[in-house]
Amino acid sequence: MKYKLSEIGKIVGGGTPSSKHEEYYTPNGIPWLTPKDLSNYTNMYISRGARDITEEGLKKSSAKLLPAKSILVSSRAPIGYVAIANNSITTNQGFKSIVPNTEVVIPEYLYFVMKKSKAALEQVSSGSTFKEVSTKVMANFEVDIPSIEVQRKILTYLMPISQKIELNKRINDNLVA
Numbered sequence: 001m002k003y004k005l006s007e008i009g010k011i012v013g014g015g016t017p018s019s020k021h022e023e024y025y026t027p028n029g030i031p032w033l034t035p036k037d038l039s040n041y042t043n044m045y046i047s048r049g050a051r052d053i054t055e056e057g058l059k060k061s062s063a064k065l066l067p068a069k070s071i072l073v074s075s076r077a078p079i080g081y082v083a084i085a086n087n088s089i090t091t092n093q094g095f096k097s098i099v100p101n102t103e104v105v106i107p108e109y110l111y112f113v114m115k116k117s118k119a120a121l122e123q124v125s126s127g128s129t130f131k132e133v134s135t136k137v138m139a140n141f142e143v144d145i146p147s148i149e150v151q152r153k154i155l156t157y158l159m160p161i162s163q164k165i166e167l168n169k170r171i172n173d174n175l176v177a
Contacts, residue, residue, distance in 0.1 A: 001144070001145060001146065002142050002144055002145075003104070003105075003142065003143060003144075003145050004138065004140050004141065004144070005098055005138055005140075005142075005143065006139035006144060007058075007104075008098075008100060008101055008104045008105045008143075009071070009096060009098040009099050009100040009101050009105070009110070009169075010098070010099040011097070011138050012048060012063070012064050012066060012096070012097045012098075012132065013071070013075075013093060013095065013096055013097075013109055013135055013136055014062070014063055014064065014065075014091030014092045014093050014095045014097070015060040015061040015062030015063035015064070015090075015092065015093055016032075016035075016061060016063065016092045016093060016162075017053050017054075017057035017058070017060055017063065018060070018061070019160055021057070021060070021103070021125070023054060023056060023057075023169070024053055024054055024056060024057030024060060024061070025029055025051055025052065025054065025057060026052050026054050027052065028052060028055070028092055029053055029054045029057075030046075030052055030053050030054070030065065030088070031047060031048035031049065031052055031087065031088070031089045031090065031091070032048075032049060032051055032052055032053045032057075032089070032090045032092070033046070033049040033072060033089060033091045033092070033095070034049060034050075034051075034052070034091070034092045035074035035077055035078060035092075035094040035095070035177060036047030036049075037050055038072070038074060038082075038083055038159040039081070041081070041083060042165075042166070042169060043083070043157060043166050043169075044083065044084055044106075044108070044162055044166070044167070045082040045083065045084050046084070046085065046089075046110060047086040047087055047089075048089070052112055053090060056115060057142065058090060059140065061093055062093070063069035063090040063091065063092070065088050065089075065090055066085055066088065066089050066090065066121070067085070067088060067099060068085050068087050069084060069085060069086060069098050069100065069102075070081060070084070070085040070087075070097050070098065070100070070107075070108050071083075071098040071100060071111055072085055072089070072091060072095055072097045073092050073095060073096055073097060073098065073114050073121075073136075074094055074095055075094060075095055075096040075121075075125075075132055075138065075168070076094050076130060076132035076133070077094055077130055078129060079118070079121050079125055079132070079133055080115075080117070080118030080119075080121050080122060082114045082115045084107055084108065084111050084125065085097075094096060094103075096133055096135055096138040098114075098138075102147075104145065104150065105145050105148075105151065106148065106151045106155065108155055108158075108159065109145070109151040109154065109155055110143075110145075111145075112158055113143050113144070113145070117141070119142065119171070120141075120143065123138050124141065125137070131152075137168065149151075150157070152173060
């Protein structure tokens with residue numbers, strides 16, 4: 001069945017605390033992602049990016065704390081990087097994340113749908129300096145979502161393959177190191 005993303009989850013934009021205030025950033029605070037953090041990232045789940053923000057940085061910016069299992073989708077520079085939040089996390093304004101309604105869609109299923117939607121998201125983006133997918137466009141973006149039972153069945157095939165790919169990458173990374 002076709003759904004607008006806003007019908008199967010809440011669309012949440014991110015924000016960046018002012019870099020003029022170093023007290024908004026900390027080595028071990030609230031995980032904060034930028035699209036750059038996903039540029040060479042191939043795993044399904046992510047726990048943190050290169051930088052963390054403080055509670056004060058969160059309060060003084062438009063960044064929002066997303067719950068675990070949120071689908072993080074970069075919406076500019078570039079469009080279409082996707083990961084699942086492994087824990088509570090924040091993002092910069094280069095994301096339009098989805099907090100899925102798990103009564104309608106399994107987060108891992110939506111992850112695969114959004115990975116497959118990269119080219120379509122690029123097609124609906126706009127902007128002159130650089131392309132971006134707006135919150136409104138993201139909210140109205142349509143995806144095919146079958147019943148929860150069908151999603152579970154599909155994931156019984158996709159998840160082991162994805163996990164094996166991640167394991168092989170970790171093994172390869174260890175061989176190179």
